[in-house]
Amino acid sequence: MRVAVTFLLFLTALRAQVACAxxxxxxxxxxxxxxxxxxxxxxxxxxxxxxLVKDNSLKKPDRWLALPRTHSPGMHQMSALTDAxxxxxxxxxxxxxxxxxxxQWAVAYNAEKLHTQCHVHxxxxxxxxxxxxGEFKVIDSPDQIPQPGADGLWIHPVNGKLHVHLGEQLTETVLWQ
Incomplete structure (x- = not known):
């Protein structure tokens, strides 16, 4: 148990040292x-x-990215954005x-620990x-999408509502390549 806790603390410290300049x-x-x-x-x-930009990965020819105009210090986080x-x-x-x-659409936000880009996308x-x-929350509109925290989430439509799948890590795998 002590080894596991030490290892987790080490990983947390290591992650905190990764800086976006x-x-x-x-x-x-x-x-x-x-x-x-x-x-x-x-x-x-x-x-x-x-x-809005087309994803430039050759492995994802039909994907797009949405980027907020706002920058934040270090690794940009969804939590740094205002509700608006x-x-x-x-x-x-x-x-x-x-x-x-x-x-037949979906949008996805990967967990922060998996980001390879500094800017929120x-x-x-x-x-x-x-x-x-998995478990999901049913909502009516984008203003009801909860803050994901450090985890990822993915969203898709069902019968005029939105299903928000929270607590996920690698979420973009629900999208066609």
Whole structure:
């Protein structure tokens, strides 16, 4: 037991030491791969609250990303966004998903410990057929989407409502590649 606790404390300390040095005031810092989404946001027209971009991964040709305009220090976290910013992010992501895939859409936010990019981003894609597992919360609108905390979540439509699957880790796997 003592070894397990020590190991968990070590992992927590290690994770806390991983720093994101993305600084919009320093364009050179945005050249790092982990800062590339920050750079994308900086190139968007001013006043754009949420930036939509096609995922540039060759393994995900039909995916999009929704990025909030807001930067936060270090590893950006969903919890750093205001309620209004978070609602705007989810609303924009869902609108794009509906535009692309009708009622077969899903949006996903991976757990923070799995992020390889410093900037907060939501994955937008087509929901895999037959995917529905675990516990979920039924809501009516994006402003009711709960704060995910350090965990991930994924959302999809069912009969005019939204199913929000909370407490997940790698959530983008519910989306078509």
């Amino acid at each position: 993305c600084d919009p005031q320093d364009p050179d810092s945005l050249k790092e791969r982990r800062c590339s989404l920050c750079a994308v946001v900086e190139h968007a027209p001013p006043g754009t609250p949420v930036v 910013q978070r609602t705007e992010l989810w609303s924009t992501a869902i609108a794009k998903a509906k535009e692309l895939w009708g009622d 939501v994955h937008i894609g087509k929901l895999l057929d037959g995917v529905e597992w």
